[in-house]
Amino acid sequence: MKRATAVLFILTTLLTACEQDTESFNLGLDLVESKSEISVVDSFSVKLSTIKLDSIPTSGTDILLVGQLESETTGQFEVNGYFNFDRQSSLLALDEEAIFDSITIQLNYADYTKGDTAQMQSIAVFRLTQQIEFQENDYSEQYLFNTTSFPCETVPCGQHDFIYQSENDYIEFRLDDEFGKELVALAREDDAEEFINNDNFKEYLKGFVLKPGENAPQSVIGFSSDSVLINMYFHTVGLETTETTIQFTLADENSQFNGVKADREGTAFADLSSQREEMNSKATGDVSYIQGGAGIIVRVDFPSLNDIFALKDRVLLKAELILRPAPESYSGDMPEALDFYETDRVNQIGDQLTYTSNNAEYSLQAYLNEDELYNENSYYTVDISRFISSALAGAYYDTNNGLLVTVPYSDLLSKADQLILEGESSSRNNPTLNLYFLTFE
Amino acid sequence: MQKYITQTLLIGCFACISFNGSSQNNTNSPYSMYGLGELKSQTNAHTSAMGNAGIGMQSDNFLNTLNPASYTGIDSLSFILEIGINGEYSNYDNSRHKANTFNGNLSYLAMGLKITPWLATGFGLNPYSSIGYEINTTGLVEGVQLAYPLDITGSGDLSRVYFSTAVRPLKNLSLGIESSFIFGNKKQTQYHDLTNLGITSVYNETTNYFHNFYFQFGVQYQLLLNKNNSLNFGLIYCPKQELVTHRENTSYDENDIIIDSEDESEEMFPIPEEYGLGVTWQKNEKFQLSVDAGLQLWSNESYNTVGADLEDTYYINGGFEYKPTTNVLADYFKRVSYRAGFQYNKSYLKLRDIQLDEKVFSFGLGLPIQKQKSTIDFSVELGQYGTSNKNLIKERFVRLKVGFSLKDNWFVRRKYN
Numbered sequence: 001m002k003r004a005t006a007v008l009f010i011l012t013t014l015l016t017a018c019e020q021d022t023e024s025f026n027l028g029l030d031l032v033e034s035k036s037e038i039s040v041v042d043s044f045s046v047k048l049s050t051i052k053l054d055s056i057p058t059s060g061t062d063i064l065l066v067g068q069l070e071s072e073t074t075g076q077f078e079v080n081g082y083f084n085f086d087r088q089s090s091l092l093a094l095d096e097e098a099i100f101d102s103i104t105i106q107l108n109y110a111d112y113t114k115g116d117t118a119q120m121q122s123i124a125v126f127r128l129t130q131q132i133e134f135q136e137n138d139y140s141e142q143y144l145f146n147t148t149s150f151p152c153e154t155v156p157c158g159q160h161d162f163i164y165q166s167e168n169d170y171i172e173f174r175l176d177d178e179f180g181k182e183l184v185a186l187a188r189e190d191d192a193e194e195f196i197n198n199d200n201f202k203e204y205l206k207g208f209v210l211k212p213g214e215n216a217p218q219s220v221i222g223f224s225s226d227s228v229l230i231n232m233y234f235h236t237v238g239l240e241t242t243e244t245t246i247q248f249t250l251a252d253e254n255s256q257f258n259g260v261k262a263d264r265e266g267t268a269f270a271d272l273s274s275q276r277e278e279m280n281s282k283a284t285g286d287v288s289y290i291q292g293g294a295g296i297i298v299r300v301d302f303p304s305l306n307d308i309f310a311l312k313d314r315v316l317l318k319a320e321l322i323l324r325p326a327p328e329s330y331s332g333d334m335p336e337a338l339d340f341y342e343t344d345r346v347n348q349i350g351d352q353l354t355y356t357s358n359n360a361e362y363s364l365q366a367y368l369n370e371d372e373l374y375n376e377n378s379y380y381t382v383d384i385s386r387f388i389s390s391a392l393a394g395a396y397y398d399t400n401n402g403l404l405v406t407v408p409y410s411d412l413l414s415k416a417d418q419l420i421l422e423g424e425s426s427s428r429n430n431p432t433l434n435l436y437f438l439t440f441e
Numbered sequence: 442m443q444k445y446i447t448q449t450l451l452i453g454c455f456a457c458i459s460f461n462g463s464s465q466n467n468t469n470s471p472y473s474m475y476g477l478g479e480l481k482s483q484t485n486a487h488t489s490a491m492g493n494a495g496i497g498m499q500s501d502n503f504l505n506t507l508n509p510a511s512y513t514g515i516d517s518l519s520f521i522l523e524i525g526i527n528g529e530y531s532n533y534d535n536s537r538h539k540a541n542t543f544n545g546n547l548s549y550l551a552m553g554l555k556i557t558p559w560l561a562t563g564f565g566l567n568p569y570s571s572i573g574y575e576i577n578t579t580g581l582v583e584g585v586q587l588a589y590p591l592d593i594t595g596s597g598d599l600s601r602v603y604f605s606t607a608v609r610p611l612k613n614l615s616l617g618i619e620s621s622f623i624f625g626n627k628k629q630t631q632y633h634d635l636t637n638l639g640i641t642s643v644y645n646e647t648t649n650y651f652h653n654f655y656f657q658f659g660v661q662y663q664l665l666l667n668k669n670n671s672l673n674f675g676l677i678y679c680p681k682q683e684l685v686t687h688r689e690n691t692s693y694d695e696n697d698i699i700i701d702s703e704d705e706s707e708e709m710f711p712i713p714e715e716y717g718l719g720v721t722w723q724k725n726e727k728f729q730l731s732v733d734a735g736l737q738l739w740s741n742e743s744y745n746t747v748g749a750d751l752e753d754t755y756y757i758n759g760g761f762e763y764k765p766t767t768n769v770l771a772d773y774f775k776r777v778s779y780r781a782g783f784q785y786n787k788s789y790l791k792l793r794d795i796q797l798d799e800k801v802f803s804f805g806l807g808l809p810i811q812k813q814k815s816t817i818d819f820s821v822e823l824g825q826y827g828t829s830n831k832n833l834i835k836e837r838f839v840r841l842k843v844g845f846s847l848k849d850n851w852f853v854r855r856k857y858n
Contacts, residue, residue: 023533023540024575024592025471028832031792032578033474033748034593035629035647036692039583315692315701318640383639436582438633438643438701440690 036440038317045304046321046431048288048423049278050269051347051404053295057137059144059257061414063110064228065293066123066210067220069416073285073328075264079220079293079416082150083228083256084132084207085248086198091187091232098234098244103180105158105208106229108170112222114416115332117164121221122213124159125175126152128206132255144257146295146413152209159213164221172231180232202251209259220416225256258414262294272296276346281423287326288423290338292407292415299347301402302433305388309395311437318436319388323366323380323405324429326420330375335407335417337365338380342387345400353387353403365408379429388435466573466596469531469542471834472797472827474595475749475790477651477684477710478572478627483507483601485525485549486844490805490820491760492782494731496719497661497675499615502814503807503846504553504563507719507733508675509617510659512553512561512607518850521553525818525844535834548842553605563605563619572597572627580633590634599625599651607659617659623684624652643700644693651684651710673721677735683709713738719758730761739789749790756786760803778807780820788826792833799826805842818844 064081071077105125130150134142160173186192186204194204210223230248235241250256264270268284278299281288288298300321308316325334342350353364366382384403391397407417422429473479484493487503495507499514504523515521527548533540551565572595580591600623607617628648635642657679664672686709692701717735736755760782765775781804788797805820822840829835 023469023542024577025533025535025540025834026538027471027535027576027578027834029578029581029591031748031833032576032591032593034578034580034591034631035690036631036633036645037583038580038589038633038635040585042584313690313703315643317635317643434585436638436640438645438692440645440647440692440703441688441707 036438039314039437039439041311041435041437042432044302044307044433044435045424046433047301047303048281048421048431049299049301050272050281050284050288051275051278051297051299052272053297053349054275055145055147056295056413057143057257058146058259058293058413059134060254061258061410062225063112063258063414064107064210064223064225064256065220065258065414065416066212066223067115067416068212068216068218069115069220069418070218071328071418071420073267073287073326073420074269074289074291074296074418075262075267077263077291077294077416077418078212078261080149080259080261081210081223081225081256082128082132082144082207082259083225084128084202084251085205085230086251087195087201088246088248089195091183091246092192092195094184094187094234094244094246095236096188097238098236100180100184101233101235102177103175103183104172104231104233105175106170106172106227106231107210107223108227109166109168110222110224111166112415113164113219115219116217117219117221119217119219120161120215121164121219122159122161122216123221124156124211124213126155126209126211127157127179128152128209131202131206134255144255146258146260146293148257149259149261150207150209156211156213157208161213161215164219170227175230183232198251207255222415225250228256258293260293260295262291262296278347282425284423286423286425287420289418289420290335290405290407290412292412292417295412297404297406297412298421299343299402299404300431301399302397303399305392305397306399308392308397308435313441314437314439316385316389316392316435317438318383318434319385320434320436321366321382321384322432322434324422324426324431325378325380326422326426326429327376329418329420330378332418334368334370334378335411335419336368337408338382338405338419339408340364340366340382340384340387341404341406343402343404347404349404353384355383355386363408366405467544467546467568467571467598468573469533469540469544470826470836471533471574471576472790472836473570473572474574474576474593474629476751477599477712478570478597480570481548481568483549483567483569485523485551485846486805486818486820486842487780487807487846489822489840489842490780490782490803490807490818491731491762492758492784492801492803494719494733494758494760494782494784495675495721496659496677496717496731496733496735497673497721498719498729498731499661499663499673500553502816502848503818504551504565506551506563506565507717508659508661508677509563509605509619509657510607510615510661510675512555512563512605512617513559513609513615513661515553515555515561517555517558519555520849521551522847523549523551523553523844525549525842527840527842529838529840531836531838533834533836534829535832536829537832549844559609561607563607564603565605566600566602569599569601569623569625571599582638587638589637592632592634593629595627595629597625597627597648599623599627601655613663613665615661617661619657619659621655621657622652623655626650642695644695644697646691646693648689649686649707650688651686653682653684655682655712656680669725671723673723675719675721677715677717679712679715681711681714683711686710711742713742726767727764728761731759733758737789749792751789752787752791752796754787754789756784758782758784758786762807764807773809776809778816780805780807793831795828795831795833797827797833799824801825814848816846818842818846820844
């Protein structure tokens with residue numbers, strides 16, 4: 001009996017001692033009884049609306065835009081760059097013998113264009129008839145806005161037709177000689193009040209505005225504002241002929257800005273006016289759009305998101321928003337990235353969506369996935385998990401809140417980029433919210 | 442008797458440690474993923490050697506756990522203690538991958554006792570099913586059909602304790618009932634590697650707990666043909682029983698931080714009704730031949746099994762035992778029991794339209810210990826389960842069971858103590 005027990009002990013110990021770890025097998029998914037799976041739900045509706053921001057500050061962006069764009073969907077767009085100059089005291093010191101030859105304006109390319117730049121371009125320079133004056137924003141800061149405009153003379157002071165060639169760093173063209181002569185005459189007066197100080201000078205020379213010239217094509221060109229110059233050329237006849245150039249540089253006060261005239265008359269967006277009143281894409285031909293300069297942005301809403309609380313046995317892993325451009329957007333370059341801001345019932349711009357990487361915060365952007373093959377299935381995608389998770393944290397989603405989508409904010413102020421997105425009623429390219437879940441049993 | 446009780450307790454403790462104390466899985470079969478896992482043999486080494494046939498066979502100096510009515514066959518006023526260990530060497534083949542594994546564990550503990558000439562009881566403990574697998578597959582994100590690596594591991598055990606009572610109301614008729622309590626859990630961990638989808642990978646750990654009573658009714662009838670020959674008929678019936686289940690589900694992100702945890706009761710897990718019948722031809726006390734057949738109606742059940750369809754199972758088992766002599770003074774090898782058997786059964790699993798089946802050849806010896814009626818029983822089962830067709834897995838195994846069947850007279854001894 002004791003012997004039997006001993007044998008039993010030894011055998012059991014031996015048997016359990018030489019057990020092996022489990023071997024792993026590759027099996028087809030159809031055979032696997034997995035207690036959880038990953039699924040994507042894309043049935044939560046995504047509502048798009050268009051909003052016109054009341055005004056956006058376009059001063060001090062270091063870029064002067066000029067041109068016009070026309071869109072069937074969004075109407076006429078014209079941008080005019082405004083700027084003025086400080087006085088140049090060297091004109092006062094100019095030799096009496098110096099003979100005025102010509103006056104030109106020099107505009108340096110900012111490497112930004114939009115629209116049809118292959119055609120002959122045309123730019124006209126007009127003198128302003130009213131001084132550029134700053135306005136205050138809500139925080140008592142001095143700005144000039146996209147909605148600001150100042151009157152100008154009816155006849156241009158200069159006009160230039162040219163072919164855009166980016167390898168040429170700048171264009172330079174003649175302004176009205178009479179304007180040059182007037183400047184010289186003023187400077188040579190004994191007590192030229194206009195040249196006593198900058199204020200006086202700007203009262204005299206109120207500034208300029210760049211406008212599309214006659215026969216200008218549908219294009220916008222950007223010029224670097226810190227290097228805009230007015231050149232005055234002189235020569236003096238003596239033993240040798242000497243040439244003198246006097247340059248006026250842009251006013252220090254940063255009053256350069258871009259004024260935008262967007263005429264949506266006759267389009268579905270004709271009623272777009274107050275920032276508080278968005279226009280749903282259903283009312284605007286199933287599209288919504290973003291337009292830099294004009295301050296047009298898109299609002300995204302998730303009206304059915306509260307249904308998520310009816311779903312059981314699942315954990316939200318990722319929320320991915322997909323926005324798809326409308327066919328018209330494929331005719332030009334699309335913005336590479338989009339920014340997102342939280343918003344409320346009255347479309348105020350709230351906190352920007354960000355993500356954290358290595359303990360640093362970065363702006364969250366949607367990136368363009370280009371359909372390089374067919375150029376018709378491009379889309380923007382962004383992971384808005386953090387926003388959705390925190391919006392759902394209270395076990396209730398406030399449908400008054402939503403997201404604002406815009407081209408990166410600095411581009412919204414300084415560029416004329418446009419993106420038309422398909423709205424929720426679009427049959428194929430509607431925006432979608434892909435919710436990735438871990439679902440169990 | 443005192444000595445027996447001490448040893449029983451000792452072995453019992455040891456048994457419990459071996460049943461539950463081992464973190465190792467008691468199976469490595471991927472098929473243990475389904476249902477309650479790999480159902481373990483409920484029989485001892487004696488019965489295993491005979492192809493698990495014996496619904497009609499009476500217990501005499503061993504415990505026949507196939508039919509609770511058999512306990513009335515225990516010798517008068519006898520006490521039988523059985524304990525068995527199990528070792529299994531398996532080879533898996535799914536046409537792309539081969540693997541060999543080895544498992545060993547304590548497989549049963551059983552006691553039987555004849556109280557009066559017409560009343561006997563039994564008690565036992567054994568594994569009911571085991572779960573142990575590791576599977577690599579390709580998960581698909583439902584809705585978008587994106588593929589990603591999905592690794593699934595499973596573990597767990599269900600155990601069974603039972604208490605049997607058998608009565609003999611008529612000379613040749615025995616009735617028995619076995620009341621079991623089945624309990625245990627199966628655990629599955631799914632690792633969804635979502636790195637390529639730009640999503641944080643997740644672990645999900647699901648543990649299903651099961652428990653409930655389970656009953657088996659048995660009848661045996663002995664038909665004496667003549668002085669030396671008898672035919673024993675047996676019948677068993679297990680009514681449908683549903684296991685109470687509840688589920689714990691915990692999800693972790695890739696940094697092992699819990700992102701969700703739930704605990705809820707679930708639908709009952711049914712074990713469908715089972716019928717079995719058997720006949721044993723007994724000649725003298727030297728030769729026994731048994732044939733059993735049975736079925737279990739799984740296809741009536743419609744609980745969620747992903748990956749497998751449930752089919753009715755049936756089995757045909759046959760086996761014999763030959764013992765050259767019953768004379769205790771005879772040459773040792775003439776007192777040894779020689780056994781062999783064969784089983785064929787259809788599994789309740791149908792995968793890719795193939796209902797799995799199992800074929801097992803078995804043989805074994807019953808070695809008497811000294812002059813007592815106690816024996817050490819060995820059984821060797823050579824079997825094959827499943828198929829490698831359609832990329833399924835064919836499992837070949839050699840299973841060795843060693844059983845100690847210790848027998849003593851229950852009341853008689855005490856007088857001389």
